[in-house]
Amino acid sequence: MEWFEEYYGDVALKIKIKKIIADFHSKYQHIQLFDTFEFGKMLVLDGKIQLTERDEAFYHEMLVHVPMFTHRNPEKVLIIGGGDGGSLREVLKHDVSEAVLVELDGEVVELSKKHLGIDNGAFEDPRATVLIEDGIEFVKNLGERFDVIIVDGTDPNPYSEHIMSREFYEACSKIADVFATQSQSPFVQPDYFKKMFDNISSVMDVRVYINFVPTYPLGLWSYLIHSDESPSLDDIEKRFADRGIRTEHYNPEVHAASFALPEWVKRIVKDR
Template structure:
């Protein structure tokens, strides 16, 4: 038995499956949990791999720590999506964080993850954490709070999640960030979602003071996987606070080799910088 996620152009990522543990249709999507042969449990939403239990840190660590270590004092953090709890767990490793709000639209993802995955490792019960079931874009539009870091842990930049990669969303997010603030988002497969990456980069570039991009090899995804960073103010995302990185117990992202994040394939870099056209 196997599970295959098909990407554009006939490219697939496959896992050998021992058994299906759970399946349901929520208000928003089909949720499945599998037991794989070599990577523990597999979470699938609407046919797309969200994480594998053994290796999920290869996604959550680069999504969280570069941004929080680049920010001079990240106290208030917003997570949009991330219902499995992995991003929240990594955010709460930082002692500077006083409050982390996670806004997930699908309550069933949170409940299923608690029962079958447990990768939050107690983060949902942390007194600094607040979990809100709702629309992340609406939350950003309506919040009165000022934020230091916004992390978009959404599904791929196609279909329903596409609004989270729009200029409208980035402009709204920019306005709720403090004078020095960071927004980071996953932005899909470098090779297979290149057009979507370019579109999101263009939208972010029209709003934020500085925009950075990087890639990271993520287990279970069509890697390398891309990430976009929008900076409000004078933060230099190429520099991080190594002192605050001590004790974070990281597996994949290496703060001492932070500069290696920016090794994007040349043709993709040229596309992003306008030196090359598709």
């Protein structure tokens, strides 16, 4: 019986594999798709778990709905990364007029369409546009504004580090009302988290929120959000009810609670 192991320093997560669906190298990265016994299909890029069917909603819903409900009326949304379609699926649950997804590696999109299917038809939605381009170049050359920008990036690698740069965040700050990004694990990957926080906070005000994703490094995951508006729980509850969105994990109470940070995370942020 085969096992997949993802290492983070001196610890690892080990998952039993039922079947290897795909295993190849694209121009940019090593792409693997497995069928597992406990977690369903599992997408792995460069040896790092990107999602499993069982808990991908924990990640995608918090990445997407926190910024989407922070905005009072999001109509135009830009997603950088997210070639598996999970973030696009969640964005399209809102009454948006346009959702643009910019993904560097078209192989991820094609594999996800053919073998994964977590987008639930989002790739074919007439409101969606999928572009296979470099995200930073797209943002730098953009001549229009978006209500919300969501960055659904991979673990840092030579091709994704540019969307962790100050230059990228500065360009984003000029074209969106609300900006959100995943920001790695502050517990297992503190250097990456600190770098992202420093780069974003140098160009815009930013808040940290956290969530639990079981198959991510030791479970704890973080996100960063910029918005000029800080809606109350009552505001979020009203927007959630008015938009009639069905979720697996996210709700207004979880939204509010995700901004309550443990002391050690507060110290990291305060010391930056």
